Amino acid sequence: MSSLYPNHNGDIVHLNVGGTRFSTSRQTLMWIPDSFFTALLSGRISSLRDETGAIFIDRDPRLFAIILNYLRTRDIDLRSTEIRSLRHEAEYYGITPLVKRLVLCEDLNQSSCGDVFFYGYLPPPSVPVHDPGPGSATGNSEESPTRAGPSRPEQTPGHAAYLPTPHTHSRSGHTHSRNSSLDMRISSRSSSELRSGPGRGCHSRAASLDLRHTRNSSADLNKLFRNDLGLVFGGNPGNSWADPLRVQIIKAHHHWIVVAYAHFVVCYRLKDSTGWQHVFTSPHIESCIERVAVNAKLGQGGVGEASKMVAISYASHIRLWGISEHGGRTNIGTFNLNVRVECLFFIGSQLVALSPTGKIGVWHAMTQHWQIQDVVPIASFDTAGSFLLLGCNNGSIYYIDMQKFPLRMKDNDLLVTELYRDPSHDPITAISVYLTPKTSLCGNWIEIAYGTSSGTVRVIVQHPETVGHGPQLFQTFTVHQSPVTKVMLSEKFLVSVCCEYNHVRTWSVTRFRGMISTQPGSTPVASFKILSLEEVEPYVSYAAGNDCGPFGEQDDEQVFVQKVVPETPELFVRLASNGKRVCVIRAVDGTTITSFCVHECEGSSRMGSRPRRFIFTGHSNGALQMWDLTTALDLVKKGEISVQSNGGPTAEELLKLLDQCDLSNSHCSTPCISPCPSLVGAAARIKASNVAFLNQSQVQDHAGTPC
Structure with a gap:
C-alpha cells in the first residue's frame, strides 16, 4: 500500500469530501489538537477511501472548503455563509477555536x-x-x-x-380577547330540546366591553375530546x-x-x-x-x-x-x-x-346559587353584553340573558331561547356577535356571523327592538370545503377559519352609519393558512393555552399567533386581515413556549396613557415572558417594519422548526387536509354528525380540496 499510495504517509493528504477533492498538508489539518482530523490521521477512528486512495468524508464540501481555509489562514469569510450551518460543521470536525468565534457571532443577535x-x-x-x-x-x-x-x-x-x-x-x-366562538366538539348524545322564543334585545357595546374575557379557542373542534x-x-x-x-x-x-x-x-x-x-x-x-x-x-x-x-x-x-x-x-x-x-x-x-354534551352550569355572585341545565349538544358560543349565545348541534342559535338570571328563573330554568335556525340545519361550529355602536336614532343592531360543519359562513342581522321577529339572513359564503372552526366579525373585517391546516379567509366589511351594508357588500381580501402541528395531550388540553386567535377588539386590528410545532421557543404574529407577519416572538432564554395569551391592559391613571396590548408567553420552566404587541403594530403601521406577504414561516424557517419536531411521533399531529378523512388510531378526532377530523401521526401527502 505504501508503494501504491506513497503520499498517504507523507506530508500531503488527499481528501474526498462529499465528492469534491481537496489536498492539504498534514500540518494544516492537525494544528488544532483533539479534533476530528487528529483522530482520523492518527488512526484512532477508521476511514473510508475512494478509488484513488483519497480519504472519503461524507460531509458538505462547500462548508468544508470554508473550514479548510480557516485551518490554513486562521481567517474566515462569512459573507455568503449561514453561521448556524457553519457552526454545526465546525462542531462536527471539533474545530474548537472556530466554534467559539461563531458562537460569539451568533450571540450578537441574541440576548437575555x-x-x-x-x-x-x-x-x-x-x-x-x-x-x-x-x-x-x-x-x-x-x-x-x-x-x-x-x-x-x-x-x-x-x-x-x-x-x-x-x-x-x-x-x-385587551385586546380583551373575547370568549367567543369556542368550538366545542359536537356530541352525538341527545339532550332535551330547548324552548323556542322570539329574539330579545341586547345591551350597548360599551357595556359589553367589560364582559369580554380572554378568548377561548374555537379550534377545539380539532382537538382531542x-x-x-x-x-x-x-x-x-x-x-x-x-x-x-x-x-x-x-x-x-x-x-x-x-x-x-x-x-x-x-x-x-x-x-x-x-x-x-x-x-x-x-x-x-x-x-x-x-x-x-x-x-x-x-x-x-x-x-x-x-x-x-x-x-x-x-x-x-x-x-x-x-x-x-x-x-x-x-x-x-x-x-x-x-x-x-x-x-x-x-x-x-x-x-x-x-x-359540549349539552350541559350549562351557572354560579351567580349575588345569590351564591349554582344551577345546572340541560340543553342540546353545544358546538360553539359567544358573549354579547350580558347575553350568552350558543351555537348548537341541531343548527340553532340559542341565547340566555345572564343579567336577568336568576330573576327570570322559573322552575329552576335558565330560560334558554331560540334566536335563529340555520336554513340547512347544519351544526353551528363557530359564532361571533358584533354589537353596532348605539346611536340616538336607534339602539344596537345585533350582527352575528357563524360557521357550520359543512364549511358555510353566514351573517345574520337583527334590530334589538324588533319584537317578534328573529334575525334576518344577510349574507352567505361557501368558500370553505371543510368544517369552520373559528369566525370573527369586526368593524372592518369578517374572518373565518376552517380545519384544513387552519385555512383563513378574510373579507372586508362595508358599513353605512356604523351598520353592515349590502352596498357594495363584502369583498374578499385574503386567503392564507395558520399551519400548526398540534400536540395532542390526553390529560391537559393543549387547545386551552395555545389558541391561534384571532385576538383583538372588534374595532381594532386583530392578529393571529402561530405556534408551528409543539416544542418551540418561537411564535409568529400575523395580521388577521391579510396574514402578513407583524413580528416573531423568540423566548429570551431559549425555553419552549408551552402556552400564550394576547391581552390588552387598560391605560393607567396617568394623563395621556392608553391601553397597551401584550402577548404573555408561558414556558416549560414555569416562567412568564411579556411582549409589547402595541409597539409591534405601531411600527408596522409606520412602515418601520417590513411585513412579509407570506406572514408565516418561510420554507427555511419551517424546515428549522420541523427539525425540532419528530413528525413520526404520535404527539405531533395536524388538522386534516381533506374534508372527510377516516378516523386513524386510538387518538383519532371525534366524529359527530358530518364533522370529521384526523389525528395524523405524521404529515401525509393528501391532495385535499382547496378552500
Whole structure:
C-alpha cells in the first residue's frame, strides 16, 4: 500500500469530501489538537477511501472548503455563509477555536434582555404545599354538586412578593380577547330540546366591553375530546403525572393575569409604577387543572371581602376562589357539572361552565346559587353584553340573558331561547356577535356571523327592538370545503377559519352609519393558512393555552399567533386581515413556549396613557415572558417594519422548526387536509354528525380540496 499510495504517509493528504477533492498538508489539518482530523490521521477512528486512495468524508464540501481555509489562514469569510450551518460543521470536525468565534457571532443577535418587543419577565413561582381541602379531590371522587359554603378568608404566604417593573435589567422582572366562538366538539348524545322564543334585545357595546374575557379557542373542534378517549389512554386523566412547573394556560382580565400549572394557579396584577406583582397562589390541587377563568372587575365589595374571582376546573369539578386586592383568598365553593367541563369563563360576576354534551352550569355572585341545565349538544358560543349565545348541534342559535338570571328563573330554568335556525340545519361550529355602536336614532343592531360543519359562513342581522321577529339572513359564503372552526366579525373585517391546516379567509366589511351594508357588500381580501402541528395531550388540553386567535377588539386590528410545532421557543404574529407577519416572538432564554395569551391592559391613571396590548408567553420552566404587541403594530403601521406577504414561516424557517419536531411521533399531529378523512388510531378526532377530523401521526401527502 505504501508503494501504491506513497503520499498517504507523507506530508500531503488527499481528501474526498462529499465528492469534491481537496489536498492539504498534514500540518494544516492537525494544528488544532483533539479534533476530528487528529483522530482520523492518527488512526484512532477508521476511514473510508475512494478509488484513488483519497480519504472519503461524507460531509458538505462547500462548508468544508470554508473550514479548510480557516485551518490554513486562521481567517474566515462569512459573507455568503449561514453561521448556524457553519457552526454545526465546525462542531462536527471539533474545530474548537472556530466554534467559539461563531458562537460569539451568533450571540450578537441574541440576548437575555430580548429584542425591542420584550417587555418583562416573571420567574417561576414556588410550588405550593399539598392542600387537604376540597380541592384535593381527584376526578374520580364524589363531591357535592351544589355550592360548598363560604369559608373564612385564607392568607396566601408571600402573596405580596414584589416583581420589578418591566424594562429593567432584572430578570425577575385587551385586546380583551373575547370568549367567543369556542368550538366545542359536537356530541352525538341527545339532550332535551330547548324552548323556542322570539329574539330579545341586547345591551350597548360599551357595556359589553367589560364582559369580554380572554378568548377561548374555537379550534377545539380539532382537538382531542378527553371525555370520549380517556379510557383509551388508560383511565382517569387526573391520575396522570404532569410537569408541575410547565405553564399550561394563561388567562387575563383588566390588570390581572392568572397562570395555570398542572396542580396550582398563580395570579399577578399590574400597578402603574411598580409593574407586575404576585398576589395569589392557590393551594395544591390533586387533579390536573384543565380550565381556568378570572374576573378582575366585580365592583365594590365583590364577593364578601374579595374583589376578584378565579375559577379552575378538573374533570367535572369546578373550584372558585375570591381574592382581595392584597392577596387574601376566600374559598367560595366547589361545584360539579356532572360531566367534564370544556369551557369555563365569566359573564360579569357570573361563572359559566359549558360541556359540549349539552350541559350549562351557572354560579351567580349575588345569590351564591349554582344551577345546572340541560340543553342540546353545544358546538360553539359567544358573549354579547350580558347575553350568552350558543351555537348548537341541531343548527340553532340559542341565547340566555345572564343579567336577568336568576330573576327570570322559573322552575329552576335558565330560560334558554331560540334566536335563529340555520336554513340547512347544519351544526353551528363557530359564532361571533358584533354589537353596532348605539346611536340616538336607534339602539344596537345585533350582527352575528357563524360557521357550520359543512364549511358555510353566514351573517345574520337583527334590530334589538324588533319584537317578534328573529334575525334576518344577510349574507352567505361557501368558500370553505371543510368544517369552520373559528369566525370573527369586526368593524372592518369578517374572518373565518376552517380545519384544513387552519385555512383563513378574510373579507372586508362595508358599513353605512356604523351598520353592515349590502352596498357594495363584502369583498374578499385574503386567503392564507395558520399551519400548526398540534400536540395532542390526553390529560391537559393543549387547545386551552395555545389558541391561534384571532385576538383583538372588534374595532381594532386583530392578529393571529402561530405556534408551528409543539416544542418551540418561537411564535409568529400575523395580521388577521391579510396574514402578513407583524413580528416573531423568540423566548429570551431559549425555553419552549408551552402556552400564550394576547391581552390588552387598560391605560393607567396617568394623563395621556392608553391601553397597551401584550402577548404573555408561558414556558416549560414555569416562567412568564411579556411582549409589547402595541409597539409591534405601531411600527408596522409606520412602515418601520417590513411585513412579509407570506406572514408565516418561510420554507427555511419551517424546515428549522420541523427539525425540532419528530413528525413520526404520535404527539405531533395536524388538522386534516381533506374534508372527510377516516378516523386513524386510538387518538383519532371525534366524529359527530358530518364533522370529521384526523389525528395524523405524521404529515401525509393528501391532495385535499382547496378552500
